[in-house]
Amino acid sequence: MRILVLGAGAIGGYFGLRLAEAGADVSFLVRPGRAAQLERDGLVVSSHGEERRMRVPALLAGEVNQPFDALLLTCKAYDLPTAIEAIAPAVGEISVVLPLLNGLAHFDVLDARFGAGRVLGGVAYIATTLEPDGTIRHTSPMDTLLFGDRSGRLTPPVEALGEVFAATQVTARASMEITQDLWEKWAMLAAGAAITCLLRGTIGEVLATADGAAVAARTIAEVRAIAAAHGHAPRPAAVAQADRTLGDPQSRWAASMMRDIQQGAPRLEAEHVIGDLIRRGREHGLAAPTLEAAYAQLQVYNARGAA
Ligand SMILES: NC(=O)C1=CN([C@@H]2O[C@H](COP(=O)(O)OP(=O)(O)OC[C@H]3O[C@@H](n4cnc5c(N)ncnc54)[C@H](OP(=O)(O)O)[C@@H]3O)[C@@H](O)[C@H]2O)C=CC1
Numbered sequence: 445m446r447i448l449v450l451g452a453g454a455i456g457g458y459f460g461l462r463l464a465e466a467g468a469d470v471s472f473l474v475r476p477g478r479a480a481q482l483e484r485d486g487l488v489v490s491s492h493g494e495e496r497r498m499r500v501p502a503l504l505a506g507e508v509n510q511p512f513d514a515l516l517l518t519c520k521a522y523d524l525p526t527a528i529e530a531i532a533p534a535v536g537e538i539s540v541v542l543p544l545l546n547g548l549a550h551f552d553v554l555d556a557r558f559g560a561g562r563v564l565g566g567v568a569y570i571a572t573t574l575e576p577d578g579t580i581r582h583t584s585p586m587d588t589l590l591f592g593d594r595s596g597r598l599t600p601p602v603e604a605l606g607e608v609f610a611a612t613q614v615t616a617r618a619s620m621e622i623t624q625d626l627w628e629k630w631a632m633l634a635a636g637a638a639i640t641c642l643l644r645g646t647i648g649e650v651l652a653t654a655d656g657a658a659v660a661a662r663t664i665a666e667v668r669a670i671a672a673a674h675g676h677a678p679r680p681a682a683v684a685q686a687d688r689t690l691g692d693p694q695s696r697w698a699a700s701m702m703r704d705i706q707q708g709a710p711r712l713e714a715e716h717v718i719g720d721l722i723r724r725g726r727e728h729g730l731a732a733p734t735l736e737a738a739y740a741q742l743q744v745y746n747a748r749g750a751a
Pocket residue numbers: 450451452453454455456473474475476477478505518519520521523526527528530544545546568569570571572573574700713
């Protein structure tokens with residue numbers, strides 16, 4: 445199976461390197477700055493004290509002239525339009541596109557461009573950061589990847605991807621309920637991002653304040669009500685997992701969007717992760733005042749970055 449990873453950033457570089465070290469046929473589609481870093485230093489992942497460095501094939505947009513079997517889409521949501529144009533020449537009759545972005549808004553755009561049958565669902569439970577020097581730092585204990593056909597069927601491309609990932613050290617699993625998985629991840633992430641970005645701290649720091657626990661509880665309730673209204677209330681295991689992550693007073697965790705703020709990222713996925721959820725709530729007449737406050741604050745951040 446020939447795999448093309450769009451972006452050699454935090455998650456694309458991490459999962460792509462794991463594929464490459466397992467002997468998979470994997471290439472990266474990158475922009476000139478990242479291409480120069482890869483040419484100079486190779487692809488570098490630092491995971492729990494262990495550094496892995498590999499030379500990997502890297503292409504620039506315009507250099508793709510044949511289809512790949514699977515396209516892993518790992519850009520940030522705000523880069524989706526250029527990323528879609530870049531991968532388009534690599535999408536052929538039998539190709540599948542596996543987006544690993546948080547949220548769900550990208551499916552409308554991808555389905556319209558490539559056809560819904562070609563676009564798989566993908567969920568990554570991992571914490572990785574692309575450092576300015578090009579190193580990808582993996583900081584979470586987990587590196588879980590779920591993928592599946594959104595029809596709920598176990599299709600040949602999904603089986604093939606399962607075989608490729610089975611040879612890696614990634615905790616990867618084909619899912620027959622990928623849309624539910626996507627909603628559960630989004631619900632957890634959106635609540636965590638709204639709480640930690642709005643209150644500018646880790647979960648532990650938030651819960652140590654006078655009203656932090658109450659704000660967190662309201663945020664979680666708003667998110668879960670929206671997911672439920674769309675027929676995707678988180679299942680008990682997902683609720684328990686999210687409650688552990690978002691309710692631990694000792695936690696030093698913050699959502700990756702908060703890590704982006706701390707790194708001074710020029711843009712955040714505010715619209716994709718929070719704004720889209722608020723809009724889906726409104727479709728069902730649900731108010732989400734805490735999410736709105738977080739979203740407004742993130743829009744101010746984005747506007748300053750753009751200025
Ligand atoms: N980081 C994490 O721990 C997790 C992230 N996610 C989600 O995964 C997605 C990706 O996040 P993350 O990996 O952190 O982001 P990064 O910014 O680290 O990586 C994205 C990469 O995509 C590249 N890219 C963007 N547009 C193009 C393009 N047109 N052509 C080629 N390359 C392109 C960027 O290139 P360049 O370097 O040139 O800008 C960048 O290296 C987001 O939706 C995020 O929410 C999900 C789970 C965990």
